[in-house]
Amino acid sequence: MPILVITGTGTEVGKTVTTAAIAGAATAAGRSVAVLKAAQTGVRPDEPGDAEEVTRLAGPVTATEIARYPEPLAPGTAARRAGLAPVHPHEIAEAAAKLATEHDLVLLEGAGGLLVRFDPAGGTLADAAGLLAAPVLVVVAAGLGTLNTTELTAREVRARGLDLAGVVIGSWPTEPDLASRCNLADLPEVADAPLLGALPAGAGAVAPEAFRAAARGWLAPRLDGTWDAEAFRIRERPRAFG
Template identity: 80%
Template structure:
């Protein structure tokens, strides 16, 4: 967000476009002249020499600092992956400390979680929500476009509010080329169930664009609070069933 130093980015689940959304926000902020860091607290499911989510965000966005606190080989929740690998888990206080340090050196720090908001980092039940609370940072929710997204988005919004956390808004992580009826109706319903504004809709396949094309297009997918030019009202009206 334009008036915050740290923005926590979570998804309503896995494979909803969280990393590409993180990259898009980073690219739009860089284009607006901001210095940006992307923090990935726990990367799971990749080997020591493979590219992680923070690396992918940097490849697409360009010109950003990246930091990964821990990496676990199995594609599981971070706490489970750490336990099975016999490695120390990442704890919310570590995430908050790293983000706060990056914020002293950058205009914007994007903290990308793993999976959803309440995925566990450690055996004590620490989550991304706990890190956001320690940082007193707003949370951006990335949601899917189609059937089922209203329930998962509302549950995520409820969990945030129960913890006293600010919900910055919702971004649709992948808007299909040929949206069905549910997708088109969800544009109007997502702000209602979340109680927060719709702040963007990324084009399907955005992550497969060449980096230069991605950077040029990113602001058109995001609303002004995320350094973009996307207009939620106009988009919703154009797609209305």
């Protein structure tokens, strides 16, 4: 798995913190890691973006972004409004492939969801993943409403002939409600893919040293971690009525 494409079921589901955790766990396992942000939106040229946030949390990884746009919009829209060149899937794939020749693992993080448009032709992260023939990891929300968006994303990944590596819950609440607890069993079922981790809410606010020490405990062995999905489900299972 030299290249892993990381997408989400939408915005604010924890993609960047999940990417940082995967990078930190891989680095701790002795692998060289590069993180590629296909398009950064919503930040000025002098502000740190998602790639810098991954570096802050994960430590010594190569972090690169292809393009940056100031407004917090879909990359294609943000590029058009800023009068800047859009990013095309072939450019994303070429950048990831080059990094893969120099690193053991490349984490390609998208913007928003799988089908968010990057260019006027409708190019998406899914197209870049197809060019790379790379597996896709989907970061999902924990609570009510996540099953539909997770299943739709998983279906699209498979419709394109891509490998769905699994799903990770990007922010597991301190006090999960009934829907969140039930979703631990339902998410892998609707995705037809394994649950590969659950990051605690607020993980991105943890001090970097503590974040790196804890990251492996949030992720399954396939992502260089020690997290056990079944043990987590048993611990968090819904209480019986009455």
